[in-house]
Amino acid sequence: MNDDNPRQDDSTRNPSLWELRLYIAGQTPKSLAAIANLRRICDDHLAGRYRVEVIDLLVTPELAEGDQIIAIPTLVRTLPEPIRRIIGDLSNTEKALVGLQLKPQAV
Amino acid sequence: MAVLAKCPTGIAGFDEISDGGLPRGRPTLIAGHAGAGKTLFALECVLHGIEKYQEPGVFVSFEETPEELAVNVASLGYDLVRHQEANQLRILHIDLDPAELIETGEYDLDGVFLRLGMAIDAVGARRIALDAMGNLFSAFTDLRILRAEFRRLMSWLKDRGVTAVVTTERGIDSITRHGLEEYIADCVVTLDNRVEDQVATRRLRIVKFRGSAHGGDECPFVLDRNGVSVIPVASAGLAYPASSERVSSGIESLDAMLSGGIFRGSSMLVSGTSGTGKSSIAAQMVDAACRRGERCLYVALEESPDQIERNMTSIGFDLAQWRRPGLLHFHAARPTSSGLESHLTTLARLVGEFRPQVAVIDPITSYHVTTSEERVKLMLIRAADLFKSQGITSLFTALTVGGEAPESTSVAISSLVDVWLLLRSIESAGERTRGLYVCKARGMSHSNQVREFLLTENGVHLVDLLLDADGQVLTGSARLLHQRRRESEAQTREATERRRRAVLENRRRVVEARIEVMRAEYEAELHALEAELEQENSRMRSAERAFADLAARRSRVGPDNR
Numbered sequence: 184m185n186d187d188n189p190r191q192d193d194s195t196r197n198p199s200l201w202e203l204r205l206y207i208a209g210q211t212p213k214s215l216a217a218i219a220n221l222r223r224i225c226d227d228h229l230a231g232r233y234r235v236e237v238i239d240l241l242v243t244p245e246l247a248e249g250d251q252i253i254a255i256p257t258l259v260r261t262l263p264e265p266i267r268r269i270i271g272d273l274s275n276t277e278k279a280l281v282g283l284q285l286k287p288q289a290v
Numbered sequence: 291m292a293v294l295a296k297c298p299t300g301i302a303g304f305d306e307i308s309d310g311g312l313p314r315g316r317p318t319l320i321a322g323h324a325g326a327g328k329t330l331f332a333l334e335c336v337l338h339g340i341e342k343y344q345e346p347g348v349f350v351s352f353e354e355t356p357e358e359l360a361v362n363v364a365s366l367g368y369d370l371v372r373h374q375e376a377n378q379l380r381i382l383h384i385d386l387d388p389a390e391l392i393e394t395g396e397y398d399l400d401g402v403f404l405r406l407g408m409a410i411d412a413v414g415a416r417r418i419a420l421d422a423m424g425n426l427f428s429a430f431t432d433l434r435i436l437r438a439e440f441r442r443l444m445s446w447l448k449d450r451g452v453t454a455v456v457t458t459e460r461g462i463d464s465i466t467r468h469g470l471e472e473y474i475a476d477c478v479v480t481l482d483n484r485v486e487d488q489v490a491t492r493r494l495r496i497v498k499f500r501g502s503a504h505g506g507d508e509c510p511f512v513l514d515r516n517g518v519s520v521i522p523v524a525s526a527g528l529a530y531p532a533s534s535e536r537v538s539s540g541i542e543s544l545d546a547m548l549s550g551g552i553f554r555g556s557s558m559l560v561s562g563t564s565g566t567g568k569s570s571i572a573a574q575m576v577d578a579a580c581r582r583g584e585r586c587l588y589v590a591l592e593e594s595p596d597q598i599e600r601n602m603t604s605i606g607f608d609l610a611q612w613r614r615p616g617l618l619h620f621h622a623a624r625p626t627s628s629g630l631e632s633h634l635t636t637l638a639r640l641v642g643e644f645r646p647q648v649a650v651i652d653p654i655t656s657y658h659v660t661t662s663e664e665r666v667k668l669m670l671i672r673a674a675d676l677f678k679s680q681g682i683t684s685l686f687t688a689l690t691v692g693g694e695a696p697e698s699t700s701v702a703i704s705s706l707v708d709v710w711l712l713l714r715s716i717e718s719a720g721e722r723t724r725g726l727y728v729c730k731a732r733g734m735s736h737s738n739q740v741r742e743f744l745l746t747e748n749g750v751h752l753v754d755l756l757l758d759a760d761g762q763v764l765t766g767s768a769r770l771l772h773q774r775r776r777e778s779e780a781q782t783r784e785a786t787e788r789r790r791r792a793v794l795e796n797r798r799r800v801v802e803a804r805i806e807v808m809r810a811e812y813e814a815e816l817h818a819l820e821a822e823l824e825q826e827n828s829r830m831r832s833a834e835r836a837f838a839d840l841a842a843r844r845s846r847v848g849p850d851n852r
Contacts (some may be wrong), residue, residue: 219394244404244406244408247405247408251385253399253401254391254397254401255398267390270393272392274396275395278392287514
């Protein structure tokens with residue numbers, strides 16, 4: 184994932200709109216932590232050009248199958264393409280940024 | 291304490307060795323290397339549940355897609371699509387792409403729980419299979435979380451009362467690579483596929499089964515067009531019923547030696563060196579059984595059915611006539627064509643399908659070609675048990691090698707059989723003849739004599755052995771010679787008697803002749819005497835007349851008197 188092309192990096196890091204979907208299952212500490220961490224990351228890196236949808240699978244469990252959800256919480260980046268998924272409560276900001284391709288993977 | 295409820299797998303043989311199946315409502319771990327048959331075992335547990343026990347199921351695959359699964363089991367006759375459409379089955383493919391599983395902090399596997407819960411609820415599943423659980427562990431890096439989640443998953447399944455089958459890879463030093471056996475305490479089964487003597491053998495072993503009797507032995511199993519079949523090492527045990535009905539061996543004189551035939555459902559071993567007539571005895575038994583209208587299974591390991599039939603016509607048996615009405619079924623296979631276990635399962639399947647009353651394996655010693663005697667013995671124990679449990683009268687032939695004591699080579703199996711006939715060539719007076727004796731016959735009084743065994747145009751016949759004056763057994767030509775000699779002796783005796791009678795008769799005739807002569811002489815004498823007396827009488831009479839004349843003349847006195 185080490186990308187040497189700065190132009191492509193720029194285009195990936197600065198697309199017009201980011202669409203993110205956060206899957207949780209109830210108001211658990213992990214869910215609440217994930218929501219808080221996601222908000223922080225978005226404010227820091229995607230200010231003004233993101234949209235977040237939080238899906239509680241306890242309310243709509245049928246959505247778990249469609250998005251192939253295994254772990255909770257799971258964050259799915261539907262835009263920009265391709266779809267990316269990362270799991271966990273996003274407390275490891277470094278890994279979260281790499282996973283969302285907001286930052287190139289450390290060599 | 292409540293007896294542990296069992297959930298039958300429907301897998302042939304497994305429910306026997308596990309005393310009824312898997313622990314109901316609890317998870318069972320199936321561990322094995324790649325290609326050991328884990329997926330099929332797990333899938334069959336679920337599918338048999340649907341097809342045989344009206345228990346809907348869920349199959350969760352962490353590896354193959356539903357399409358791949360459907361293709362893999364289509365050859366076994368399973369229609370996964372139909373079961374899914376009938377709302378009896380859900381196949382859940384949980385795709386684990388490590389690239390998409392970047393761990394950014396604390397998480398749990400509630401997504402899996404939710405999806406399983408929905409699938410279980412959708413069909414009302416009583417059974418669930420989780421195939422290739424190891425893949426789940428390999429996909430994540432935080433094993434601490436994984437272990438905790440796996441433990442939670444197992445107890446969640448228990449709470450839901452679903453019987454679960456969890457498959458995973460075997461470890462190098464442990465039963466499973468990820469130590470899953472620590473979390474599944476109730477039942478652990480290992481599957482194995484080893485190559486020995488160039489023949490691959492699959493084995494299954496119940497390592498652990500809490501609260502249940504189970505055979506701890508490694509049991510061979512096979513994957514074939516009928517799915518998984520486990521061959522219990524001694525599943526029939528010794529609990530089969532024993533019939534006291536006698537059936538004919540087909541050889542009248544042998545029946546007489548066994549005081550009325552062999553017991554129905556008993557097993558008979560016929561051993562002997564090459565060409566002593568083992569197959570002929572088998573053929574005669576088969577012929578007799580078919581004549582009674584019974585079905586016979588003939589497992590031929592060295593000859594083709596056609597060849598057996600041709601050979602048996604030489605001793606007067608038309609076995610082909612029994613094939614057409616379906617009374618005789620030949621199964622010919624070289625022992626080298628597949629492993630012992632698959633031979634045995636084939637046997638079990640044939641017995642199940644054909645339901646024979648009589649079964650012949652000719653010759654069992656062929657199995658030794660491919661593998662060790664110990665394994666052959668185990669296989670034969672199972673075969674014998676299989677037959678006995680079904681009440682099938684069985685006959686095994688065994689080839690003994692010349693030079694060895696005929697009793698020695700068959701020892702491995704002889705202790706299993708009820709009747710053991712030993713055929714031996716008897717060499718004397720420059721020729722070989724066949725001798726038969728009953729080595730053992732459980733529960734039957736039997737003759738302990740060696741009989742000479744004749745292959746005639748009308749089948750096998752046993753004749754009493756002749757003993758000469760020195761107590762030597764006479765067979766073949768020696769017996770014929772002896773018989774001839776005895777015949778000629780009898781003839782001589784008869785001739786002597788005739789001659790002596792003739793002599794006596796002659797004497798009688800001589801005596802009679804002599805009597806005749808004497809009578810004739812006597813009569814002649816009598817005649818002579820009578821003639822003489824007559825002469826004398828007539829002379830007397832004429833003398834008297836003359837005297838009377840003279841007297842008359844003297845009393846007349848006259849002129850003439852001078």
